[in-house]
Amino acid sequence: MDVTLENITRENFEAVIALEVASSQRDYVADNLYSIAESSFHPTYQPRAIFYDGKVVGFLMYESFHPHDRPPAYNIFRLMVDRRQQGRGIGHRAMQCVLDEIRAQGPFERIAICYVPTNQVARNFYASLGFQETGLSEETGEVIAEIRG
Numbered sequence: 361m362d363v364t365l366e367n368i369t370r371e372n373f374e375a376v377i378a379l380e381v382a383s384s385q386r387d388y389v390a391d392n393l394y395s396i397a398e399s400s401f402h403p404t405y406q407p408r409a410i411f412y413d414g415k416v417v418g419f420l421m422y423e424s425f426h427p428h429d430r431p432p433a434y435n436i437f438r439l440m441v442d443r444r445q446q447g448r449g450i451g452h453r454a455m456q457c458v459l460d461e462i463r464a465q466g467p468f469e470r471i472a473i474c475y476v477p478t479n480q481v482a483r484n485f486y487a488s489l490g491f492q493e494t495g496l497s498e499e500t501g502e503v504i505a506e507i508r509g
Contacts, residue, residue, distance in 0.1 A: 361412070361448075361449060361450070361453055362411075362412065362413050362414075363410065363411065363412050363450055363453035363454055363457060364410075364411045364457065365408040365409070365410060365411070365420070365454065365457045365458060365461065366408060366409050366411055367407075367408065367409070368396055368399075368407045368408070368409055369409075372409045372416050373396070375409070375415075375416035376392050376396070376409050376416055376419050377392050377393045377396070379392055379416070379417070379418065379419060379440065379442040380442060380443050381440050381441075381442070381443055382443040382446065385440075385443075387476075388475075388476060388479060388482070389438065389439070389440045390438060392419045392440070395407060395419065395421050395438050399421060402423070404423050404424050404425065405421055405422075405423050406421060406422050406423070406424065407419070407420075407421045407438075408420050408421065408422075408458065410441065410450065410454045412445065412448075412450050417441060417442050417445040417450055418439070418440055418441040418442060418445065418450060418451065418454060419438060419439075419440050420436065420438055420439045420440070420454060420455075420458055421436075421437060421438035422434055422435060422436040422437065422438075422458060422462070423435045423437065424462075424465075430469055431466075431467045431468050431469045431509060432465070432466075432468050432469065433468065433469045433470050433471075433472070434462050434468060434470070434471045434472070435471075435472050435473070435474075436455075436458060436471065436472070436473045437473070437474065439451060439454070439455065441454070451485070452485070452488070452489070455489050456489070459471065459489065459507070467509055468509035469508075469509050470506045470507065470508050470509060471491075471506065471507045471509075472494075472504055472505065472506045473486055473491055473504075473505055473506075474497055474500065474502040474503060474504050474505075475502060475503050475505070476502055476503070477496070477501070477502070477503050483503070486505050487505075489507075490507050491505035491506060491507055492505060492506060492507075493505045494506050
């Protein structure tokens, strides 16, 4: 399966913002246009287009923190695959790609994700990638899961 991550560019921007999740998933993920706009104000945000066989099929974004006295930490907080492309393993492969991208940057303290406690699909999905639940966010009530470096 040829899944790659690429920076958001003038050439792929329109395709990324045209992607849609299934109606049952709309409450779980922010709009891609909003996420891309948000990343322009946060230099630590890393938006990526997900390509499958050369075609834009998804979007993800992560954030990096680089404290001076510890290895960096990362939060993956956006992941979506277009509703017409779901069920093919693209999201799983895209997560493997972003984990590889992060690991290639060197030692890290943690990679974290969050999801709604009632989203059993997300719970199983992230556990299959090695994330372990560490608690609930006091701000959002979402489950926090991490891979420790």
